[in-house]
Amino acid sequence: MHMQWESLANEHILGIAPYEPGKPVEELERELGIPDAIKLASNENPLSPSDRVQQAIMGALSHLNRYPDGSGFYLRQAIAKKHGFTPDQIMLGNGSNDLIELVVRAFMRPGDEAVVPHPSFVVYPMIVQAVGGIRVMVMLRDYRLDLEAMARAITPQTKVVFIANPNNPTATMVTADEVEHFMARVPERTIVVFDEAYIEFAMGARRSCSARSRRRRASRGSASATQSPTRTRSR
Numbered sequence: 001m002h003m004q005w006e007s008l009a010n011e012h013i014l015g016i017a018p019y020e021p022g023k024p025v026e027e028l029e030r031e032l033g034i035p036d037a038i039k040l041a042s043n044e045n046p047l048s049p050s051d052r053v054q055q056a057i058m059g060a061l062s063h064l065n066r067y068p069d070g071s072g073f074y075l076r077q078a079i080a081k082k083h084g085f086t087p088d089q090i091m092l093g094n095g096s097n098d099l100i101e102l103v104v105r106a107f108m109r110p111g112d113e114a115v116v117p118h119p120s121f122v123v124y125p126m127i128v129q130a131v132g133g134i135r136v137m138v139m140l141r142d143y144r145l146d147l148e149a150m151a152r153a154i155t156p157q158t159k160v161v162f163i164a165n166p167n168n169p170t171a172t173m174v175t176a177d178e179v180e181h182f183m184a185r186v187p188e189r190t191i192v193v194f195d196e197a198y199i200e201f202a203m204g205a206r207r208s209c210s211a212r213s214r215r216r217r218a219s220r221g222s223a224s225a226t227q228s229p230t231r232t233r234s235r
């Protein structure tokens, strides 16, 4: 008799609807009979890597017999210098997805709450569900993150709040003033994840809201609830 592997699996994981990535762009073009489709669904650069990047990759090929530097020593130094931080404040991941997942796994315990805007990046509620957390979904208002409602949704059980800036899929942004007002209402024990995976597309070289807000964190205030968010206990 075959083992029912599902009976051994973590029940939080079993309840997750699999994420379905879009089909390859070549397949879409073939299906629709169109050339030069532009794929906007992924966090990709439509321009090819620059010559310098291509040369660096070619130069690295002859060292592929070695493990890469897992601590990203030089990369963290370069990023820290560019953004005015120290290397120990920089953490690298396989894309921002990896870092979002690590934050949730590091800080959330079963029964902890995460405030999640909706609709937004589909991975947030999936990861919270995977660790047995409670997803507190807060609807967008006029396609924008409703930071007022998100602040009201924070309870003593809230461990993490996600802010996608710009938001996927609506492409709207929160303003620096909204962020500062919001941060003033977030308790110390709640971690706010600013996910700016698409910030360069939206702002180019201009500084992001979260970078401004990190430097000027306003004092905290109290909030009263007037709107009920959707609370979903992970199964």
Ligand SMILES: Cc1ncc(COP(=O)(O)O)c(C=O)c1O
Residues within 6 Å of the ligand: 041, 042, 043, 094, 095, 096, 097, 098, 121, 164, 165, 166, 167, 168, 195, 197, 198
């Ligand atoms: C808001 C948001 N955050 C993070 C990601 C993941 O991006 P990365 O390719 O950096 O893992 C995406 C990808 O679509 C996204 O839309």
